[in-house]
Amino acid sequence: MEKVLRDKKAILLFMLPAVLVYTAFVFFPMCQSIYFTFFEGTPNVDFEFVGLQNYAKLFHDVNFKESFLTTMQYFLVTGGGWVILGLAVALMLQYGMKRFSNLSRTIIYLPVVIPGVAAAALFSKVLEVTPTYGLVNSLLDLLGLEQFIRGWTGDSSTAMWMVCLVDLWKGIGYYTVIFYAGLVNVPTDLEEAARIDGAGRLTVIRKIVLPLLKPVTVMCVVLAIMNSLKVYDMPVVLTDGGPGRTTTVLSIYMYKTAFTKWQYGYGSTIAVVLLILILVLTQAVMRFERKDGK
Amino acid sequence: MAKLGRGVLKFLLVILLVIDLYPIIWLLLSSFKKEAEFIKPMYMLPEGLHWQNYSVAISQAHLGTLFKNTVIVTCTSIVFVWLFSATAAFAVTKMKWRWSKMMLHYITMGMFIPAFVLLLPQFLLLQKTHLLNSLAGLIVIFISTSIPMSFYLLTGFYKYLPDEILEAAVMDGCDIYRCFVKIAIPLSLNGAVTVIMLAFVNIWNDLLISQTFVSSNTNKLLQVGLASFIDDRGNRDWGPTFATICAAVLPTLALYLVLNRKIIDGLSAGAVKG
Numbered sequence: 001m002e003k004v005l006r007d008k009k010a011i012l013l014f015m016l017p018a019v020l021v022y023t024a025f026v027f028f029p030m031c032q033s034i035y036f037t038f039f040e041g042t043p044n045v046d047f048e049f050v051g052l053q054n055y056a057k058l059f060h061d062v063n064f065k066e067s068f069l070t071t072m073q074y075f076l077v078t079g080g081g082w083v084i085l086g087l088a089v090a091l092m093l094q095y096g097m098k099r100f101s102n103l104s105r106t107i108i109y110l111p112v113v114i115p116g117v118a119a120a121a122l123f124s125k126v127l128e129v130t131p132t133y134g135l136v137n138s139l140l141d142l143l144g145l146e147q148f149i150r151g152w153t154g155d156s157s158t159a160m161w162m163v164c165l166v167d168l169w170k171g172i173g174y175y176t177v178i179f180y181a182g183l184v185n186v187p188t189d190l191e192e193a194a195r196i197d198g199a200g201r202l203t204v205i206r207k208i209v210l211p212l213l214k215p216v217t218v219m220c221v222v223l224a225i226m227n228s229l230k231v232y233d234m235p236v237v238l239t240d241g242g243p244g245r246t247t248t249v250l251s252i253y254m255y256k257t258a259f260t261k262w263q264y265g266y267g268s269t270i271a272v273v274l275l276i277l278i279l280v281l282t283q284a285v286m287r288f289e290r291k292d293g294k
Numbered sequence: 295m296a297k298l299g300r301g302v303l304k305f306l307l308v309i310l311l312v313i314d315l316y317p318i319i320w321l322l323l324s325s326f327k328k329e330a331e332f333i334k335p336m337y338m339l340p341e342g343l344h345w346q347n348y349s350v351a352i353s354q355a356h357l358g359t360l361f362k363n364t365v366i367v368t369c370t371s372i373v374f375v376w377l378f379s380a381t382a383a384f385a386v387t388k389m390k391w392r393w394s395k396m397m398l399h400y401i402t403m404g405m406f407i408p409a410f411v412l413l414l415p416q417f418l419l420l421q422k423t424h425l426l427n428s429l430a431g432l433i434v435i436f437i438s439t440s441i442p443m444s445f446y447l448l449t450g451f452y453k454y455l456p457d458e459i460l461e462a463a464v465m466d467g468c469d470i471y472r473c474f475v476k477i478a479i480p481l482s483l484n485g486a487v488t489v490i491m492l493a494f495v496n497i498w499n500d501l502l503i504s505q506t507f508v509s510s511n512t513n514k515l516l517q518v519g520l521a522s523f524i525d526d527r528g529n530r531d532w533g534p535t536f537a538t539i540c541a542a543v544l545p546t547l548a549l550y551l552v553l554n555r556k557i558i559d560g561l562s563a564g565a566v567k568g
Contacts, residue, residue: 002390004464004469004470004473005388005389005390005470006389006390006391007389007470008391010385010389010470010471011385011389011391013381014381014382014384014385014389014474015381015382015385015386015397017377017378017381017382018378018379018381018382018401018441018445019382019397019400019401021378021434021437021438021441022401022404022438022441022442024419024438025412025416025419025434025435025438025439026404026407026412026438026439026441026442027400027404028415029412029414029415029416029419030407030411030412030415032414032415032418033411033412033414033415036414036415043418089307089310092303092306092307093307095300095303096300096303096304096306096307097303097304097307102555104307104311105558106551106554106558107311107314107315108310108311108314109550109554109557109558110314110315110318110547110550111314111318113495113499113546113547113549113550114318114499114543114546114547115498115499115501115516115517115520115542115543115546116499116501116517117499117501117517117520117521117542118517118520118539118542118543121520121521121524121535121539122317122318122321122539123317124524125324125532125535125536126317126320133335135317135320135337138335138337139337141335142335142337169313169314169317173314174561177558177561177562178561178562180562181561181562181563184562201299226406226408229408230408230409230410232410232501232502233501233502236501236521237501237521237524251408251410251502254410255410255413255502255506258413258414259413259506264414267414268414271408271410271411271413271414272411274408274410274411275407275408275411278406278408279406282406
């Protein structure tokens with residue numbers, strides 16, 4: 001048995017394809033990206049070493065700061081919304097709708113599989129105001145609430161909120177399904193024991209279910225951090241970073257810097273900073289879980 | 295009192311389900327409206343089934359080409375993603391060698407790397423190998439970026455494969471390759487379906503990667519084509535616009551409706567075990 005499991009040739013054969021492809025097209029490019037942040041210009045044409053100049057440039061870049069804040073708004077509103085509302089909906093499913101839970105889960109998860117481009121295109125029509133009222137505005141008209149009619153995605157005060165809300169709509173199902181899976185695994189006898197001891201429904205949830213849900217919660221928070229910080233499809237198709245720069249999140253800023261302005265070095269710097277942000281936040285969350293000794 | 299609470303919850307959930315479903319149903323209905331119907335309020339039902347929207351969409355958005363390209367890229371990629379991840383996951387979980395743990399972390403780490411960090415170097419790499427603007431280039435990139443997640447999920451599934459079954463097979467004279475093909479693969483079919491579905495959805499729905507590496511009209515993928523169609527004509531031809539969006543949504547939607555139990559169960563299993 002041992003000999004079969006130690007067959008070096010087989011191990012090589014099994015591992016090589018994945019490792020080769022991954023190293024060449026993921027690991028090595030990532031190292032190159034970091035390497036690029038110390039240069040400026042176009043590679044193979046006029047790349048010159050500028051040391052930490054790109055990073056210094058970041059500190060004085062007003063556009064970077066604006067995009068950073070926009071991304072943070074998105075992270076808190078949409079990322080936070082995904083986790084908190086996702087958990088809330090999962091709890092509602094668990095305690096309110098056991099009988100149709102499969103059908104409900106199917107419908108709730110539906111927006112997740114829709115392509116981001118299609119969802120953004122769809123909602124740009126839902127929120128339309130010219131040349132004709134989109135769905136929301138015509139419903140407002142119907143209900144006699146004309147004062148609320150406006151160009152939801154064209155107005156700089158509401159544009160970013162629209163991006164956040166649409167992506168919230170699209171993503172909640174993903175987290176609800178994960179939380180629900182964790183909820184279903186909570187042993188019912190624990191809940192019943194607490195109930196017999198006289199605890200009310202809410203107390204049971206707070207003191208027993210939520211603590212037992214910690215690993216799943218951590219996983220959802222990590223996923224929400226990653227997914228919200230690298231958002232791209234929604235703001236690009238819904239508002240193209242506009243109006244002005246109000247919805248230009250960091251990924252869009254990086255893309256435009258690198259591929260429309262051809263500033264490869266600076267673009268890589270923005271990307272690497274975003275990567276560091278993601279790593280720092282996810283590590284902080286995971287360390288928080290380990291500290292509480294579960 | 296408890297009954298009232300439960301009633302409120304049910305009511306809220308129904309509202310949520312309506313909010314989830316209504317935009318999609320509205321999309322479908324609107325794609326059948328004639329141009330003139332759009333002057334009327336948006337929530338009205340279509341007057342008939344104006345299929346012309348779809349034929350206009352097919353000719354003007356070149357849906358045929360877009361579909362063909364996307365199907366080729368997606369289906370080829372998911373096959374290789376599963377194959378490469380499955381063999382590697384098997385080697386890391388079931389076989390005994392010194393660096394298996396390190397390899398596990400090495401590949402899994404890729405899950406944390408966002409796509410845009412790699413865009414620039416990947417662009418240059420594809421340029422150098424003359425794969426830029428080609429379907430093959432896209433396939434290679436999609437395979438590499440989908441491997442970490444698939445690998446991670448499959449290691450989770452393989453860990454639950456009982457070693458005794460493998461031992462029994464070896465005692466019956468199986469070599470390691472037959473063990474893999476005849477035992478590991480059939481027993482982890484659930485995992486394979488989850489991984490393939492996940493990869494399919496991610497690749498079919500992708501915009502960033504397909505937009506960066508292919509700009510020519512002959513090799514464009516569906517979502518990129520949809521985005522430029524919206525840009526060009528979104529404001530004018532509403533009917534065909536909705537039809538194009540529907541076309542972009544329908545495949546993943548259909549696949550999801552058929553396989554939704556498997557997808558959700560797979561996701562749930564991965565979440566709780568992982």
